[in-house]
Amino acid sequence: MTGHLTTVAGVPVDTRHWIGGERVASAETFTDVSPIDGGVLGEIARGTAAEAHAAVAAAKAAFPGWAATPRAERARLLHAVADGVERRLEDLAVVETADNGALLRSHRRGVMPRVAHNFRFFADWLLTLDHEDFDTRGHTNHVSWDPAGPCVLITPWNAPLMLATWKIAPALAAGNTVVLKPAEWTPMTASLLADIAAEAGLPAGVFNVVQGLGSEIGDALTSHPDVRRISFTGSVPTAKHIAASAAAQLTPLSLELGGKSPLLVFADADLDLAVELAVEQYDNAGQVCLAATRLLVEESVAEEFTRRLVEKAAQLAQGDPRDLSTDIGPNIHERQLEKIDGFVQRAIAAGARAVIGGHRLAGRFYAPTLLADVAQDSEIVQEEVFGPVLTLQTFRDEAEAVRLANDTRFGLAATLATGSRERAERVTGQLVAGTVWVNCFFVRDLQAPFGGSRHSGVGREGGTWSFDFYCDLKNTVTAPKGWQENG
Numbered sequence: 001m002t003g004h005l006t007t008v009a010g011v012p013v014d015t016r017h018w019i020g021g022e023r024v025a026s027a028e029t030f031t032d033v034s035p036i037d038g039g040v041l042g043e044i045a046r047g048t049a050a051e052a053h054a055a056v057a058a059a060k061a062a063f064p065g066w067a068a069t070p071r072a073e074r075a076r077l078l079h080a081v082a083d084g085v086e087r088r089l090e091d092l093a094v095v096e097t098a099d100n101g102a103l104l105r106s107h108r109r110g111v112m113p114r115v116a117h118n119f120r121f122f123a124d125w126l127l128t129l130d131h132e133d134f135d136t137r138g139h140t141n142h143v144s145w146d147p148a149g150p151c152v153l154i155t156p157w158n159a160p161l162m163l164a165t166w167k168i169a170p171a172l173a174a175g176n177t178v179v180l181k182p183a184e185w186t187p188m189t190a191s192l193l194a195d196i197a198a199e200a201g202l203p204a205g206v207f208n209v210v211q212g213l214g215s216e217i218g219d220a221l222t223s224h225p226d227v228r229r230i231s232f233t234g235s236v237p238t239a240k241h242i243a244a245s246a247a248a249q250l251t252p253l254s255l256e257l258g259g260k261s262p263l264l265v266f267a268d269a270d271l272d273l274a275v276e277l278a279v280e281q282y283d284n285a286g287q288v289c290l291a292a293t294r295l296l297v298e299e300s301v302a303e304e305f306t307r308r309l310v311e312k313a314a315q316l317a318q319g320d321p322r323d324l325s326t327d328i329g330p331n332i333h334e335r336q337l338e339k340i341d342g343f344v345q346r347a348i349a350a351g352a353r354a355v356i357g358g359h360r361l362a363g364r365f366y367a368p369t370l371l372a373d374v375a376q377d378s379e380i381v382q383e384e385v386f387g388p389v390l391t392l393q394t395f396r397d398e399a400e401a402v403r404l405a406n407d408t409r410f411g412l413a414a415t416l417a418t419g420s421r422e423r424a425e426r427v428t429g430q431l432v433a434g435t436v437w438v439n440c441f442f443v444r445d446l447q448a449p450f451g452g453s454r455h456s457g458v459g460r461e462g463g464t465w466s467f468d469f470y471c472d473l474k475n476t477v478t479a480p481k482g483w484q485e486n487g
């Protein structure tokens with residue numbers, strides 16, 4: 001670590017904010033550590049309201065120029081950012097793994113290519129964004145997507161750059177300018193992205209990064225009168241706080257929150273596939289908002305399903321996420337581990353049975369856990385754990401399956417394992433969820449709407465829905481008459 005530069009997994013990373021095309025320091029810093037071994041990764045600028053306001057001011061100043069930049073040029077620049085992400089893919093992958101402990105092989109093969117794709121997809125979508133004019137008694141209606149202004153984007157630590165760029169790309173494509181506030185546990189790749197954006201030629205102030213603690217700088221960003229959109233991914237309590245703060249200016253919000261999604265396994269399902277789907281829920285050490293953490297299994301196959309699941313889960317390799325044979329890495333932070341274990345121990349004290357796991361392991365690891373004998377109204381069934389903890393419940397018929405599936409305050413996703421197309425259609429129609437997967441999991445296309453119902457979120461992003469959110473939609477009605485003869 002020298003001055004404002006630190007080295008993470010061999011990659012130099014600037015620890016300051018990125019505001020108006022310049023690196024900006026703060027008087028104080030906070031320490032970022034790696035979940036892999038607890039080693040210090042860097043001392044990061046600890047933003048205050050002053051830096052938050054400076055970033056919004058930079059975004060406001062850059063907005064008119066960026067909004068007026070022709071669509072084709074904006075798209076070209078976003079593709080240049082994607083090129084930069086691809087050029088630095090290995091740097092981004094190793095830094096992200098060091099910072100959040102997720103698997104290096106996933107970052108290399110899936111996540112970072114997806115980061116580049118986020119930019120390419122929304123750049124290309126922008127060029128096709130159109131609504132056919134329509135006629136009202138001879139008057140022409142023309143719908144346009146006007147850039148809204150500076151956007152504040154606030155993101156969590158479980159998939160830092162993936163989730164940030166899924167907001168940054170459409171916000172910028174739409175002609176807005178951006179202030180990103182990454183999670184304090186994972187500040188690193190946002191800083192690298194600032195370098196990449198600058199190298200790609202994004203004008204100063206179009207993309208800004210403010211580092212710091214949400215509890216300290218959040219309000220300065222979310223209640224700011226010059227901010228035109230807030231997109232947040234994170235927990236329900238923080239979302240409520242942000243919604244209240246944004247209410248001061250009636251700033252439109254997009255909220256992508258937690259979940260307690262079900263995996264419904266019907267007796268007519270391919271049981272091996274159902275078990276594979278269940279085991280996938282331990283991915284990223286269970287730190288996935290979409291994870292189907294409630295296994296709901298038809299009574300007649302529950303015993304066999306559980307036997308196969310236990311067998312399969314025992315094969316998961318838990319360890320260093322840099323080792324390419326590892327399946328499950330560490331959990332993000334000591335505080336998160338305490339939270340996970342608290343949920344599990346309270347559930348066991350209340351009568352749950354740990355079929356597997358149920359305890360911490362050395363370091364920042366939690367044993368993949370399956371809890372049976374859980375009551376529908378218990379905390380472990382109702383609350384998001386955000387760790388490798390699944391619950392197992394059985395149902396007698398379809399009606400009971402749907403009732404249990406819908407009986408939480410969340411509605412992010414649901415997964416079905418069934419061999420019957422008719423059943424899949426019937427059940428899907430009754431589920432409260434933003435995304436339903438049938439005999440598959442985590443297949444996500446950027447053109448699809450994404451978001452949650454109830455406490456899982458407000459609004460949808462993806463494809464045109466992203467532009468609807470990040471733009472002020474305008475309808476222009478033009479009369480057929482009234483033109484000057486020579487006009």
Ligand code: NDP
Binds near residue numbers: 457
């Ligand atoms: P938090 O809500 O704690 O934090 C999310 C972000 O909000 C962080 O950047 C945090 O900063 C910031 N923040 C904290 N307080 C404030 C505030 N007062 N004002 C403004 N910003 C603030 O969530 P976690 O980071 O713990 O993330 C886990 C949660 O995210 C889970 O509930 C998970 O389900 C959800 N999630 C949802 C997804 C979805 O798409 N639906 C995807 C991934 C995760 P700081 O880090 O400094 O506290």
